[in-house]
Amino acid sequence: MMPRYDGGHSVIPHGTTHRTLSCLRDTLMQLTEELRLPADLRARLLHSVSAVAAAELDAGRQVSLQVAAEPAADGGPPQLVFHLHTPFAPRAPALAGLPLPAERLGGELTIWRVPSQPAAAASGGLCAQSAIPVQAEGSARPASVVEQLEQELRAARERADRLAAEHERLSRELSETNSGVLALYVQLEERDEQLRSAHGRVLRELEDALRPPPVQVAGLEMAVHYAPADPHAPTGGDLYDWFELPDGTIHITVVDALGHGVTSTRGALDVTHAVRTLALEGHPLGSIVARTDEILLPLDQELMSTVLLARIDPADGRVAVANGSHPPPLIVRTDGGTALIEARGRGIGYPLAGSEDVLHERLLPGDLLVLYTDGLTESRRDPIEGEARLKACAAELRHHPIEEIPGALAARLHTRILHADDTVALAVRRTDSGPAPRRGHPDQADRRTHPDQGESP
């Protein structure tokens, strides 16, 4: 009757052999009642042992049940170890998914370890129990099967209620945490937006300080497009300046200082400011490039900058151009004809700096003058093709509103960028409502209705 296995334990207080599931269950229920196992643990153990034994008993093979007390490894209260012996099973029973996890000892033995209960230990514990079959002792009447099931059901319901309450509490906490995190995100996003807009405002103010707005003067309208090669740097080495001279002519400077980014802006600023001072002092246009080089090079040996100077008289449309290594400005006539004003010369920091000559042209009402930096024409790494495309695009755009022309030129010439560079495009159009000619023509208002002027904006 006693199984061979002794598991290394000196005491085997219970051992029974069973041929039917109901018999095994009855024995287990009685045992667990005596051992004062809590209802929940009792139900789990009963279900687990029954599940492992059922296949054997259904097949007519007997199983044995043993219970032993075993000292806990950590010196705590002893454990109760339930052994289910299935000596005739063709293969080891599956143990996955049991309500009370089991361990396998060899192919024939399955064990469950549960903590021993204080009440059981106080009443003498397992070791005090008599051997097979287990008999109820003491004055307490053993619980009936129905009572045991009710206990188990109550335990299960309490556990379910407890879990439901816990679940609800956790869900509430999670939702509070989530809304807190969301609020934090919103707050961070708002602060980011504030910083971005403050940053953008400072940059715009800085840019405005560097790049003056178009000069408001009767007879001319002007607009500019500026785009640094690095979209994260507010300015590059390209810069422009325009202002009215005491004699009423408009002076325009376009520079392209070596390098990219804000560091090259310093060189470009030095050049535009030196040019502005010299121009306001009345230096002849043709001398300003060379003089700027003389002034600035002692301060900065590394400075290299192209510079283009244009003067336009709003009264009669006369244009004078001086140059230092800069791409030539383009005239676009109202009929679409184009001409480059190719003044020769070398820029600041170049050998033999200075404009070789000053070229003169005249804008008729409706004519456009386009000034630019090489970023506009060299995006495809071919300055010859770039210049040809500039002429064609400027001719197409010549009747557009002036504010649209520089940006549209950059957009059309930059359809494919192989070579990112700072880009300035600047357009000036002579309007037919210039200041009264100095000789004095009384019919200025009538000029607008002249058939030849009909195409002008």
Next chain:
Amino acid sequence: MIQPRPLTVDHTSDRRGTLLTLCGELDYEATGCVQEALRHVRLSAGERLVLDLSAVTFCDSNGVTLLVGAHRTARAQDADLAVTGLLPPVAKVLRITGLDTVLAVYGTPEEAFADVP
């Protein structure tokens, strides 16, 4: 479309000066390579530094800066600079920047060395 390729510099000495043969695109990426080559150029007074640009397909403002640097290198050693074999895009840039009047321009290095002043 020819893909941009890194510039190479070939350094040869001539009894009348030094020849640097440049091949590729003369732009920002070429700066280190050309400056390194210029550092090793040793000229005697009256000799000529010749840059053969017949295989240079593109030259931007950075390339122009390098040419000006070469001009300074030659001048610092009482020599002069000549450029040879300009392709149309490079000739265009030299004309716009006015460097074509400062530098001696020839068809080939042989012509440039034959004409040392």
